[in-house]
Amino acid sequence: MTWNFSGSKPHSVTVANGPRGFSSVYWGQTSGSYSVTPKVKGTYKLVCLVHPTTMAETLVVK
Numbered sequence: 001m002t003w004n005f006s007g008s009k010p011h012s013v014t015v016a017n018g019p020r021g022f023s024s025v026y027w028g029q030t031s032g033s034y035s036v037t038p039k040v041k042g043t044y045k046l047v048c049l050v051h052p053t054t055m056a057e058t059l060v061v062k
Ligand SMILES: [Cu+2]
Pocket: 010, 011, 012, 048, 049, 050, 051, 055
């Protein structure tokens, strides 16, 4: 999985709940990318720590 950051506002991608934790830089990035290869199956609830109430997604690793 790769997330690309662009634009003027910083964002992060962080596991809020799931079988394993991972996170990009918690204060957010405005450029570049973050990659992770989840090796543990399960459901990962992801949030942007800069915008936790409006930016979230679910990743299911089978
Ligand atoms: Cu954000």
